[in-house]
Amino acid sequence: AYASQPEVHRFQPWEPSTPDSATRYVQYAMAQSQEQPRKEYALAIEIREQQKVIGSCQLTIHNAQFQSSEIGYFLNSGYWGFGYATEAARALLEFGFSALSLHRVFAQCDPRNRASIRVLERLGMQYEGHLRETMLIHDGWRDSLIYSLLVHEWTKESGIF
Numbered sequence: 001a002y003a004s005q006p007e008v009h010r011f012q013p014w015e016p017s018t019p020d021s022a023t024r025y026v027q028y029a030m031a032q033s034q035e036q037p038r039k040e041y042a043l044a045i046e047i048r049e050q051q052k053v054i055g056s057c058q059l060t061i062h063n064a065q066f067q068s069s070e071i072g073y074f075l076n077s078g079y080w081g082f083g084y085a086t087e088a089a090r091a092l093l094e095f096g097f098s099a100l101s102l103h104r105v106f107a108q109c110d111p112r113n114r115a116s117i118r119v120l121e122r123l124g125m126q127y128e129g130h131l132r133e134t135m136l137i138h139d140g141w142r143d144s145l146i147y148s149l150l151v152h153e154w155t156k157e158s159g160i161f
Helices: 019-032 083-100 115-123 151-158
Strands: 040-047 052-064 068-075 105-108 124-135 140-150
Touching: 019 040, 040 083, 052 083, 068 083, 083 105, 083 115, 083 151, 105 115, 105 124, 115 140, 140 151
Parallel strands: 068 105
Antiparallel strands: 040 052, 052 068, 105 140, 124 140
């Protein structure tokens, strides 16, 4: 249901999902989980008591040699503002830095997406810069803000010394 909401895709280049495209994405994510070396790690964001998937969070390895990855998340608009995206992203960051030995995780977001910026800042990610017209979306060319977190910053942020 979250993938079909137009407001969830407002700042993205793809259209809201149909049942068929959502099924294809789940099949793609499952196939990616079997690849070696693995380059993508996708989590469903679920409210267990309701057995309801309300979003997803993904970690994509962009450069294994330099231990660099990108993180992204999508959440049903009815659950915005409750910390679910932050919690899921924090779990993936922990996994990336601990299990995958990543050095750097970065994220991109539309400068108009204030909620996503707040999530990145809550995660301890540092603002790196503003890239102009990086993506063509529904309402024209979109700029991207770049945030990142380094493993030694995560160690400080998480309280593990």
